[in-house]
Each structure stands twice: as structure tokens, then as C-alpha cells.
Amino acid sequence: MCGIIGITGRKPAGTKLFEGLLALQHRGQDSAGALTADHTVHLKKGNGTVAAVFNQKNLARLTGTAGIGQVRYPTIGPGSPEDAQPFYVNHPFGIAMVHNGNVTNYADLRRELQSQDFRQLTSFSDVEPILNVFAEELDKTDLNRFNPASVFRAVRGVFGRVHGAYSVVALIHDRGLLAFRDPFGIRPLVFARQGREFAFASESVAFDRLGFRRFGDVAPGEAVFVDLRGRVHRRQVQRGTPRPCIFEFVYIARPDSVIDGIDVYEARLRLGERLAVEVARQGVQPDVVVPVPDTARPAASALASALGVQLREGLIKNRYIARTFIMHGQERRILSVRQKLNPVRSQVQGRDVMLVDDSIVRGTTSREIVQMVREAGARKVFLAITAPPLRFPCVYGIDMMTRGEFAARDLTVEQIRRVVNADALIYQTYPGLVAAVRGHSAVPGFCTACFDGRYPTGVSQRYLAQMERERRSWLE
């Protein structure tokens, strides 16, 4: 899970990249980086949050009116400083790149590129193969007659050779800013313009900070190139089959974002309304509905009003602890839950409490929360989840890579209920999830692979087994 941004226009880009990255910070806290260009390129990147990596002094060195940036959370491995983005190659022209996603033929591409004397990779980041393939494909065009068509040809080459999910923003030095999205559009990529200023970002929330008011999406399989004169060239490089990640709307994206034409906050309200239908169908009657902060809050409020039950903030979050879902190590996660959340005794004591959360990944977090609310005096604790059970690994850049990690991998709902020790466990239905997220949008389908195992790009058992091995060795 990463957040990316690119900006080009007539005003200095450095501070804007910083502002945009701050708005995307929820997508990754492991590393942050930005690169700008004027007569030369300026790069600053490192491990840590945006505020930890950037300061007034290094931001002042990010001169130029165009630039790209990234915040990163690693999907495999602990994430070394060498893996921080952006990455840069000198030839042709000088190209810098950031991405969000996961390349599923990374190992093959790495071998292929490393076998060439002039392409040595310097990290284990999968943006490096994308960047090198793009550079190679661009190099095949007539560089003396560089034009948008050369860029689109090179992107077509990338689509042919790079598999998996990737949304990309690249700066071609002295030529322009490029963005493209894989033909399934699994990871989001939004495009905004305001007069002669242009920006791309993982989520529209980045534009709010920058004052952009009008935006749309880069379509799956599309490339958008903004040249130095501010002319926008768009090309559907490959026919797209839209399958945006449905989990963005459940958990990942900020609720104040709009991606793929879907308002994330409203999607979460609809998830709550759909979940209320399931709760009522199962005949579960809480006295009070309590959101597990923060992602589930809109869904919990919609569920409470659909059921005609009070909504109470019965769990208070310490905002200075990192998100549990993306912390490594079982013990760290359990400790973190107690550090992060605390029940409001007056709101749960003697009541039948329905907790609403967005997902159960390993079950340890949910079990701790249920236990905490019991200890605070709740009579019964029900758990309602705004999505169906997570059963399959994500191979597209979200940190839940092995089947072995899921509480629900081979268990029935009743068995999971016992794992989390709730008095009732109600999951969203699969049709409920899809209908709620889609709303009235035109999105024809979503990636729902972590719920149903249907990977839009197809994925071999060999790859899944290899992911499982790599991830297990990292977690051990």
C-alpha cells in the first residue's frame, strides 16, 4: 500500500508535493520521498513519515515546477532505505518514477534486466523494473523525434511486459509528466487540473490540500502525458477491464476521497445500510452501536440509524499509535490494540453492544477489542463487519499476503465467532459489499480477490506459494 503524487505547472512544486504527501500519509508511513526538476533533478527520500523525512531546509532544495513523490508501506520485507521512492535513471532523457501496487512477475523481470550489463537494479522495490522497462521501451523509439506518441508506445511496452497492479507517475526530464494505470486499474489514480497546473495522486484528498477543484480518474489501461507547454495528451493505450480494488472503499482510502467516481464516505454509509439488513435478518438486537475507530465510523452510523439504535463512541482511540493492521508481529499487534483503544465504560456497561469494524484479518485485534468491551461491563458483545470474510492473499500491493494469516482461511463464520469470542458475528454479504460500493457509479466490476480468490490478472499457484514463503520468513 502506497500513496503517489505528481505535479507540474508554473509554480514551485516542492512544498505542494509535501502537502500532498501529508494528505496521503495513511497509505504508508515506512518511507517518504520526492523529486523535483528544473535544469537538474533534486531528490530527497528516506525512511519514516513525511514529517520525519522533510524539513524546511531540504524542502527549499526541492526547486523546480514539476515533481513526483511517494509514501510507502512495504508489502514484502521490512523496507530498507534503498527501497524508498522515487527512483531515477539517466537514460533516455532522465526519468524518475513512483508507483503504487505490486508487480507479480517481479522476479522474472529482475533476472531479465540484470542480465543486461547496463541495467543494474539497486533495490528490491518493484518500481525499478517498471522504470527500467519503460526506459528500455522509450529508448526503442526515435529519441530525436520525441513526442507523446513515443511515450504511449513505451507505456504499451510496459503493459506487455509488466504483470500485476501498478499505478505510476513519472517525470521525463525536460519533456513532461506522465501517469498510467495498469489495464485492470486495480490501484487508484486520480487526475486534476486547475488552469495551467496539473496533478496526479492516489486519492483526490491530496488535491483538496492543493486547491484543485476539478478532477477525474486515469482510466485502466490509459496513459496521460502533460508536456512542458501544459498540453494534456491522453491515450487509451490498451483496452481496459476496470477492476478497481474494492478494499480501498472498505478500509484503505480516506473517507474524504473520491476515487473511480465513487465517494468513499458515501460508499461506507451504504455498507452500513446493507449490513443493517443482514443484522436484522439474523435477528440480532443491540442496545447500542459502537464503531471501532476510525474506518468503520460512517458505516456504524448508517447501521445504527437503519436499526433505530443509538450510536455511541464507546471506544476512544489514542491517535499517536500506528495502524494495527499494518504493524508487524503478533505480540506488537496485541500490545498496540490496548495502547490504541480504550472503552468508555459509561457507554457500554450493562448493555448489549454491537461493535462495527471493517474487517477481521488475523482475529487477534478483534478478539482483544471484544474482550476489552466485556471487561468494561458490556452484557453482550456482538461484532458486525462491513465486508465479507477475508480468505485470500492480496497480490496487488496490500499487506495481507498469505492465506495462513487470515482467521477466516478455512473456518465457518461460527468458528470465527468463537476465535474472536463474540456473542454474535455478522458479516456483510458479498452481493451487499459490491452493491454498496458500486452505488450509482458506472464501475462495471471490482477486484474482490481477497474475498473470493478471483484474481483479475490471473495468478499462478507457484507465485502464491512463493509469496507465502517469502512473507513467512519475514514474519518469523
Ligand code: SF4
Ligand atoms: S485482493 Fe483485495 S486488497 Fe488486494 S487489490 Fe484485490 S480487493 Fe484490493
